[in-house]
Structure formats: C-alpha cells, structure tokens
Amino acid sequence: MAQLVARSVRDAEVAGSSPATPITNSKFMKFRLKPRIGIIGGSIADENIIKVAEKVGELVARSGGILVCGGLGGVMEAAARGAKRKGGFTIGILPSPNPNDGNFFIDLPIPSGMGEARNTIIVNTADAFIAIDGSYGTLSEIAFALNARKLVVGIDTWQVEGIVPISKPEEAVEYIFKHLK
Amino acid sequence: MAQLVARSVRDAEVAGSSPATPITNSKFMKFRLKPRIGIIGGSIADENIIKVAEKVGELVARSGGILVCGGLGGVMEAAARGAKRKGGFTIGILPSPNPNDGNFFIDLPIPSGMGEARNTIIVNTADAFIAIDGSYGTLSEIAFALNARKLVVGIDTWQVEGIVPISKPEEAVEYIFKHLK
Amino acid sequence: MAQLVARSVRDAEVAGSSPATPITNSKFMKFRLKPRIGIIGGSIADENIIKVAEKVGELVARSGGILVCGGLGGVMEAAARGAKRKGGFTIGILPSPNPNDGNFFIDLPIPSGMGEARNTIIVNTADAFIAIDGSYGTLSEIAFALNARKLVVGIDTWQVEGIVPISKPEEAVEYIFKHLK
Amino acid sequence: MAQLVARSVRDAEVAGSSPATPITNSKFMKFRLKPRIGIIGGSIADENIIKVAEKVGELVARSGGILVCGGLGGVMEAAARGAKRKGGFTIGILPSPNPNDGNFFIDLPIPSGMGEARNTIIVNTADAFIAIDGSYGTLSEIAFALNARKLVVGIDTWQVEGIVPISKPEEAVEYIFKHLK
Numbered sequence: 085m086a087q088l089v090a091r092s093v094r095d096a097e098v099a100g101s102s103p104a105t106p107i108t109n110s111k112f113m114k115f116r117l118k119p120r121i122g123i124i125g126g127s128i129a130d131e132n133i134i135k136v137a138e139k140v141g142e143l144v145a146r147s148g149g150i151l152v153c154g155g156l157g158g159v160m161e162a163a164a165r166g167a168k169r170k171g172g173f174t175i176g177i178l179p180s181p182n183p184n185d186g187n188f189f190i191d192l193p194i195p196s197g198m199g200e201a202r203n204t205i206i207v208n209t210a211d212a213f214i215a216i217d218g219s220y221g222t223l224s225e226i227a228f229a230l231n232a233r234k235l236v237v238g239i240d241t242w243q244v245e246g247i248v249p250i251s252k253p254e255e256a257v258e259y260i261f262k263h264l265k
Numbered sequence: 266m267a268q269l270v271a272r273s274v275r276d277a278e279v280a281g282s283s284p285a286t287p288i289t290n291s292k293f294m295k296f297r298l299k300p301r302i303g304i305i306g307g308s309i310a311d312e313n314i315i316k317v318a319e320k321v322g323e324l325v326a327r328s329g330g331i332l333v334c335g336g337l338g339g340v341m342e343a344a345a346r347g348a349k350r351k352g353g354f355t356i357g358i359l360p361s362p363n364p365n366d367g368n369f370f371i372d373l374p375i376p377s378g379m380g381e382a383r384n385t386i387i388v389n390t391a392d393a394f395i396a397i398d399g400s401y402g403t404l405s406e407i408a409f410a411l412n413a414r415k416l417v418v419g420i421d422t423w424q425v426e427g428i429v430p431i432s433k434p435e436e437a438v439e440y441i442f443k444h445l446k
Numbered sequence: 447m448a449q450l451v452a453r454s455v456r457d458a459e460v461a462g463s464s465p466a467t468p469i470t471n472s473k474f475m476k477f478r479l480k481p482r483i484g485i486i487g488g489s490i491a492d493e494n495i496i497k498v499a500e501k502v503g504e505l506v507a508r509s510g511g512i513l514v515c516g517g518l519g520g521v522m523e524a525a526a527r528g529a530k531r532k533g534g535f536t537i538g539i540l541p542s543p544n545p546n547d548g549n550f551f552i553d554l555p556i557p558s559g560m561g562e563a564r565n566t567i568i569v570n571t572a573d574a575f576i577a578i579d580g581s582y583g584t585l586s587e588i589a590f591a592l593n594a595r596k597l598v599v600g601i602d603t604w605q606v607e608g609i610v611p612i613s614k615p616e617e618a619v620e621y622i623f624k625h626l627k
Numbered sequence: 628m629a630q631l632v633a634r635s636v637r638d639a640e641v642a643g644s645s646p647a648t649p650i651t652n653s654k655f656m657k658f659r660l661k662p663r664i665g666i667i668g669g670s671i672a673d674e675n676i677i678k679v680a681e682k683v684g685e686l687v688a689r690s691g692g693i694l695v696c697g698g699l700g701g702v703m704e705a706a707a708r709g710a711k712r713k714g715g716f717t718i719g720i721l722p723s724p725n726p727n728d729g730n731f732f733i734d735l736p737i738p739s740g741m742g743e744a745r746n747t748i749i750v751n752t753a754d755a756f757i758a759i760d761g762s763y764g765t766l767s768e769i770a771f772a773l774n775a776r777k778l779v780v781g782i783d784t785w786q787v788e789g790i791v792p793i794s795k796p797e798e799a800v801e802y803i804f805k806h807l808k
Contacts, residue, residue, distance in 0.1 A: 115354070115372040120364075150373075173296075175373070181389040181413075181742055183301075191296040192331075192356070194375055195389040197742040199724055200590060201563035205386075208362040208376040220593035223606070224586045228562060231582035232362075244585070362561055378561040380543055381771060382744035401774035404787070405767045409743060412763035425766070477716075477734040482726075512735075535658070537735070543751040543775075545663075553658040554693075554718070556737055557751040567748075570724040570738040594724075 119264050120175075121149040122210030124225040125159025125218040125241070133217045136239060136253055137162035140214055143257040145172025152177065152210040154202070155186040155193055159216050164189035177206045204228055212260050215241040235263055300445050301356075302330040303391030305406040306340025306399040306422070314398045317420060317434055318343035321395055324438040326353025333358065333391040335383070336367040336374055340397050345370035358387045385409055393441050396422040416444055481626050482537075483511040484572030486587040487521025487580040487603070495579045498601060498615055499524035502576055505619035507534025514539065514572040516564070517548040517555055521578050526551035539568045566590055574622050577603040597625055662807050663718075664692040665753030667768040668702025668761040668784070676760045679782060679796055680705035683757055686800035688715025695720065695753040697745070698729040698736055702759050707732035720749045747771055755803050758784040778806055 121144045125137060141163035144151050151167040153160040155176020164174040168189045176190035181197030196202040203221065207213075207228040212235040215226050222241065229236045230246040237256045238247040250256040302325045306318060322344035325332050332348040334341040336357020345355040349370045357371035362378030377383040384402065388394075388409040393416040396407050403422060410417045411427040418437045419428040431437040483506045487499060503525035506513050513529040515522040517538020526536040530551045538552035543559030558564040565583065569575075569590040574597040577588050584603060591598045592608040599618045600609040612618040664687045668680060684706035687694050694710040696703040698719020707717040711732045719733035724740030739745040746764065750756075750771040755778040758769050765784060772779045773789040780799045781790040793799040 116367075116374075177375070181385075183390065186297075192373070193297075193390075194358070194386065196377075196386050197389050197744060198379070198386075198563065199566065199740040199742070200593070201560065201566040201740060204362075204561065204563040205375065205377050205379075208378050209364065209374075220589045220608075224589035224593065227582045227586035227589055231562070231586065246582075379563060379744065380559040380561070380747065381774070382559060382741065382747040385742065385744040401770045401789075405770035405774065408763045408767035408770055412743070412767065427763075478729075478736075539737070543747075545752065548659075554735070555659075555752075556720070556748065558739075558748050559751050560741070560748075566724075567737065567739050567741075570740050571726065571736075 115150075119147075119149045119212070119261065120152050120210045121260060122152045122206055122213040122225075122229070123159065123163040123216065124153070124206070124213055124222050124229075125163075125216040126222055127154075127156045127158040127160065129158040129162070129217055133159060133240065134162045137216050138166035139253040140216065140239070140257060141166025141168075141172070141174075142170045143253055144214075144260075145170035147257060147261050149261070150175065152206060154178070154206060155190050157187060159218065161187040161189060163216075175209070177202050177209065200224070207232060207234070210234075212264055213237070214239065214256055214260060215247070217241055235260065235265075296331075300328075300330045300393070300442065301333050301391045302441060303333045303387055303394040303406075303410070304340065304344040304397065305334070305387070305394055305403050305410075306344075306397040307403060308335075308337045308339040308341065310339040310343070310398055314340060314421065315343045318397050319347035320434040321397065321420070321438060322347025322349075322353070322355075323351045324434055325395075326351035328438060328442050330442070331356065333387060335359070335387060336371050338368060340399065342368040342370060344397075356390070358383050358390065381405070388413060388415070391415075393445055394418070395420065395437055395441060396428070398422055416441065416446075477512075481511045481574070481623065482514050482572045483622060484514045484568055484575040484587075484591070485521065485525040485578065486515070486568070486575055486584050486591075487525075487578040488584055489516075489518045489520040489522065491520040491524070491579055495521060495602065496524045499578050500528035501615040502578065502601070502619060503528025503530075503534070503536075504532045505615055506576075507532035509619060509623050511623070512537065514568060516540070516568060517552050519549060521580065523549040523551060525578075537571070539564050539571065562586070569594060569596070572596075574626055575599070576601065576618055576622060577609070579603055597622065597627075658693075662690075662692045662755070662804065663695050663753045664803060665695045665749055665756040665768075665772070666702065666706040666759065667696070667749070667756055667765050667772075668706075668759040669765060670697075670699045670701040670703065672701040672705070672760055676702060676783065677705045680759050681709035682796040683759065683782070683800060684709025684711075684715070684717075685713045686796055687757075688713035690800060690804050692804070693718065695749060697721070697749060698733050700730060702761065704730040704732060706759075718752070720745050720752065743767070750775060750777070753777075755807055756780070757782065757799055757803060758790070760784055778803065778808075 137159040145167040151174045155178045174191045176186040177194045179199045181195050183193040183195045186193030203225045213229050215238045236247050238249045318340040326348040332355045336359045355372045357367040357374045359376045360380045362376050364374040364376045367374030384406045394410050396419045417428045419430045499521040507529040513536045517540045537554045538548040539556045541561045541564050545555040545557045548555030565587045575591050577600045598609050600611045680702040688710040694717045698721045717734045719729040720737045722742045722745050724738050726736040726738045729736030746768045756772050758781045779790045781792045
C-alpha cells in the first residue's frame with residue numbers, strides 16, 4: 085500500500101503561504117492511501133479467463149482497491165468491467181499516446197506513448213499484482229514486478245519462482261489484501 | 266476533452282459474457298469525460314508564482330477539471346494544493362519509479378521511472394495546458410503540447426508562437442474551459 | 447539481421463540536391479547490415495558465468511556481429527570485454543541518463559534515462575539474443591524478445607517456452623548466426 | 628566529450644579472470660572518446676536548409692565527431708548523408724520500435740519504441756548540439772539539452788536564451804568542437 089514518506093508531509097506544511105482552509109490529512113490522503121492493485125493479462129483470452137478476470141475486478145473494487153491495468157482488451161477490459169460494476173476506480177496505462185485507446189471501462193487513461201515499455205509504468209504504479217493467464221507481455225510484467233520485490237499472485241499463468249499461485253479469484257484477492265505492505 | 270471512439274463503446278457491448286448488472290454510459294463515463302488540465306511549471310518558484318499556481322489549481326477543480334502535473338514541488342505542488350482545497354482530483358506523473366516521490370497533494374501518483382521523458386506522458390494525458398513561469402523543463406512540455414496541437418495558455422512563462430498568453434488565473438482557466446475541444 | 451526497406455533506399459536517391467560524391471550501397475550499408483546480437487544477463491554473476499559470457503562476446507565479434515547489451519557489469523561487462531578483445535563493436539543501452547555509467551568495454555553508450563524500461567530498447571535494437579544466467583531483469587528481456595518473435599538462445603538461464611537452450615558458447619553463437627533472418 | 632569516470636576504469640581491471648590479451652586504454656577507448664554531436668531539426672525542410680544540414684554533417688565527420696540524430700528524414704537525413712560522404716559514423720535514435728525506419732544514411736539505428744520521448748535519449752547520448760531550423764519537436768530537444776546544461780549552437784532556429792546563434796555551418800561546427808567539455 086502507498087506509504088507517504090515524512091518528506092512529503094513536511095513539505096505540505098511549509099510550502100507557500102499558509103492555507104486559508106485548514107488542511108487535514110484524512111481529507112487529502114483518502115484516495116492516495118487506497119491500495120493500487122495491478123491486474124495483468126493478455127488482450128486475447130478465452131471465455132473462462134474473461135469470467136475470472138471480471139470476478140477479480142469486482143473483488144478488487146469491493147475490497148477498496150484501485151485497479152491498475154494496461155487499458156486494452158481481453159483480461160484488462162474484463163477486470164476493468166468487473167471493477168466498474170462494483171463502483172471501483174480503474175486506471176489504464178496505455179502503450180499509445182492516445183487516451184481514447186483505453187477501453188470503455190477505464191476511468192483514467194494514461195497514454196504513455198512508450199509502447200511495450202509502458203509495462204514498467206504499470207509495475208511502478210501498483211502495489212501488488214494479480215496475473216491472469218497471459219502470454220509473453222504478461223511474463224515481462226511478472227518479471228518486472230518480482231524484480232521490484234512486489235507481491236504477485238498468479239491465476240492460471242506463468243509459473244515463475246516468486247509468484248504465489250492461487251486458482252480461485254476470491255482467495256487470490258483475499259491473499260493480496262492480507263499481504264499488502 | 267476526452268472523446269470516446271465508437272470502437273471502444275462497441276467493444277464494451279460485445280466483450281465477454283453479458284453483464285448481470287446493466288451498464289449505462291452515464292455511470293461509467295462520468296470520470297472519463299471530465300477535462301484533464303495539465304499545469305506545467307518549475308519545481309522552484311517565488312512566492313507570487315506559488316500564489317498564482319494555487320489559484321489556478323483551485324479554479325481548475327471548481328470548473329470540474331482533473332489536474333495533471335509532474336507531481337513534484339513548486340508550481341506543481343501549489344496547483345495540486347489549490348485543487349485539493351476545492352475538492353478536486355490530482356494526478357502526478359513522476360520522473361522516478363517511486364510513488365512516494367509525489368507531493369502531499371497528489372491523489373494518484375504515476376511513477377513513470379522515465380526521468381525527464383515523463384514530460385511527454387503529461388502532454389499525452391492532459392487535454393489542454395496552463396504553463397506558469399518555469400524554466401527549460403517547462404519549455405520542453407510547451408513544445409510537446411504545441412507539437413501535439415493541444416491548447417496551451419501561458420501565465421508569465423516562455424513566449425512561444427502558439428501559446429495564448431493570459432496573465433490572470435481566472436481568465437486563463439475560463440479560456441481553457443471555453444476552448445476545450 | 448537488419449533488412450532495409452525499399453522506402454529508405456528510394457528516399458536516399460531523391461533526397462536533397464544530387465551528391466557530389468557518388469553514393470554506393472556497399473559503402474554505406476557495411477555497418478548497418480551487420481547482425482546486432484543482444485547479450486542479456488545479470489550485473490552479478492559467478493566466475494564460471496563470467497567466463498562463458500566473455501567467450502560468447504569473443505565469438506560474436508569474430509563472427510562479425512555487433513554486440514548490444516545493457517552496458518553495466520557482470521555478464522554485460524564480460525561479454526563486452528570478450529568482444530573488444532577480438533576487435534568487435536559494443537553498444538551499451540543504459541538505464542541512467544549518463545553515458546559514463548557504461549562499463550569500460552562499451553564503445554557506444556546510449557544513456558536512455560528510462561530505468562528498467564531500457565530493456566525494451568535493447569530488444570528493439572538487436573536482431574537475436576543470447577541469454578546467459580540472469581535474474582528477473584533478464585527474464586523481462588527474454589519475454590520482450592519472444593513477444594517480438596525474435597530468436598533467443600539460452601545458456602544456463604530461465605526455461606521459457608520459445609527459448610532455444612544451448613549450453614556451449616560455440617554452439618550458441620553458431621546457432622544464432624545460422625538462424626538469423 | 629565523453630569523460631570516463633575512474634570507477635569504470637577500475638572495474639575493467641578487476642572484473643573477471645585476467646585477460647589473455649593485454650588490454651590497453653588506447654585500443655578500447657578510441658571510439659568511446661570521440662565527441663558525439665547531436666544534429667536536431669525537422670523531418671521537413673526546404674532546399675536551403677537541406678544544404679546547410681548536409682554541410683554540417685560533412686564537417687562533423689571531418690572533425691572526428693560521431694553524428695547523433697533522430698534517424699528520420701529532412702534535416703536528420705541530410706546531416707547523416709553529409710557525414711557518410713566524409714566517412715563519418717551516424718546514429719539514429721528512432722521513435723518507432725523498428726530499426727528499418729532509420730534513413731539510408733544511418734549506420735546504427737536505435738529503435739527506441741518511445742515515440743516523441745526518444746528526444747530525451749538523443750539529448751542524453753550527445754555531448755553537444757547543433758539545431759538547424761525545425762519546429763516544436765526541435766524546440767523540445769533544445770529545451771532538454773539546455774536543461775541538461777549542454778552546449779547548443781543554433782542555425783536559423785528557435786531563439787531561446789542559452790542557445791549560441793551562428794549562421795554559417797563552418798563556424799558552427801568549429802565553435803562546437805572548440806567548446807566541448
């Protein structure tokens with residue numbers, strides 16, 4: 085989970101002229117401190133995987149997490165659709181420079197313009213990850229996440245040392261929220 | 266302003282199994298369709314510029330805009346503080362790979378890990394820009410924004426062909442919202 | 447191997463005023479058409495792996511290949527040292543924005559300033575890859591290379607579907623040059 | 628000009644097993660220590676600008692510099708053509724992930740896949756810059772170069788505080804090589 089360092093808090097107190105409206109941490113930090121959960125998986129997936137991704141998205145939203153994904157189709161779209169159905173917030177970090185390339189269920193598109201390198205931004209942005217199915221693109225994200233020593237739960241995906249394999253969406257999301265740092 | 270292409274909407278209808286809860290555009294597109302306003306300026310600024318940036322942030326939030334900035338100090342922090350005071354939403358696209366490097370008033374840090382190249386992501390993400398003061402980093406963002414044929418209003422900043430110079434925060438924000446495509 | 451598209455060749459003929467010195471393909475394309483071989487592996491490696499990487503670098507240079515790597519220590523440095531000993535040319539695509547961060551055996555540092563995302567630039571630049579040992583960073587490069595449908599030979603490294611595992615440096619380099627497209 | 632830090636040199640001595648062939652600095656550092664000169668300008672330019680760019684490319688090559696550019700058409704292609712005519716070496720740092728997008732006169736394409744953000748890699752790679760004509764893309768490169776406190780000479784280009792304006796190719800290249808750090 086996002087933890088704010090002391091530097092930022094102190095900066096807030098000293099920056100510029102003293103604010104007319106008092107600033108309280110509880111007010112400002114509400115969104116910032118929500119866990120950001122990365123859902124990684126392919127843009128092409130079969131019907132069963134789509135259902136799993138949708139369920140995972142629902143559960144992440146119901147657990148109070150913000151959903152971070154690559155913003156395109158397949159697993160990304162299904163997870164975002166699930167999250168939106170339960171009133172969640174969804175971020176899509178896109179390869180193209182065009183925000184409209186984000187799927188219909190993305191609240192906030194971040195059009196990186198960085199192509200495949202945007203996978204590293206997804207990994208930097210989220211606190212923990214659920215990998216679902218996926219091909220080599222997904223494997224690159226798993227590798228970057230484990231390299232950054234972040235938690236990765238895997239559902240029907242690559243078997244890589246360091247991933248926690250869990251087959252059921254409910255257990256996967258529960259594990260993620262229980263083990264967030 | 267973000268305009269969704271037909272492709273995405275159609276994808277939403279055909280993707281995966283039919284949703285249990287009916288999906289309505291009005292529900293899902295609320296956040297997506299808010300204008301995203303980029304505030305660009307230096308991490309070091311004098312007291313007067315800080316006040317201007319704070320005022321601009323307040324006005325963007327009150328006008329219903331989402332504030333996008335570089336997430337660090339100076340103009341970026343002052344604008345984000347102003348936006349938060351009025352209940353706005355703030356995005357900080359950071360050079361470092363660490364979300365905690367975002368200032369205290371950033372709701373959503375996007376830690377690009379791309380160094381100065383993150384300026385291009387800011388330009389891709391926002392629909393229009395207000396440049397305030399700033400040095401060469403700000404000039405690079407102005408150049409990228411104009412290159413992408415996006416609207417840039419300038420307050421006390423670089424004079425570049427294509428920028429609309431407006432000195433007062435109220436008029437600058439009004440101009441931006443009036444001319445958003 | 448780099449194949450030049452017709453567009454570029456035609457452009458060369460029509461661009462600007464006619465050249466005083468006649469342009470011949472053989473003169474200009476000599477370096478461009480050399481195979482670019484990516485050597486990927488960790489910045490920390492044991493003595494045996496270092497020897498293997500050095501041998502691979504030597505063989506790549508003797509086979510007429512240009513060596514592309516991440517420019518840092520360990521496997522990258524050993525391979526570049528081997529290549530330089532045999533008169534080869536070495537490119538180091540660095541995570542930092544500082545060319546001096548390239549190791550001593552790098553002829554041309556490309557300081558991306560993109561952090562870990564530079565792995566995608568290495569994959570885009572080289573025509574084929576030899577992965578040696580390595581940890582999660584190496585795995586991300588393997589994944590990107592396979593995603594781009596490029597040839598990856600693996601020596602004592604991750605076992606991923608699509609990699610061609612070959613244990614001896616001589617056979618690995620021979621295989622790479624034989625199968626270059 | 629690229630200056631190697633002591634750390635790298637020391638690393639070279641201690642890394643791995645002692646080399647069979649003695650390593651001499653003069654042998655390895657020959658290419659590395661050549662000045663890397665960035666030529667920045669638009670992909671569309673009139674005949675006069677093309678002639679100027681070609682002349683600048685010739686002079687950079689004859690002065691012993693390596694030419695770094697964006698690898699596409701217009702000023703970039705003309706400068707690379709000039710450099711190749713005089714036996715120089717040319718690097719094209721491309722926006723696309725495809726090395727074949729580099730123009731005919733590029734010896735080494737670096738296909739960043741980063742879109743416009745590749746401008747920052749050009750700035751990181753070269754030691755000093757000559758800007759020729761150009762539009763907003765060129766302005767972004769000038770801004771990044773000045774931000775990095777690197778030398779920028781301008782021929783018929785944007786007037787920005789910090790640029791050294793020189794109209795003749797001969798004087799521009801002479802100034803660059805005289806003032807390289």
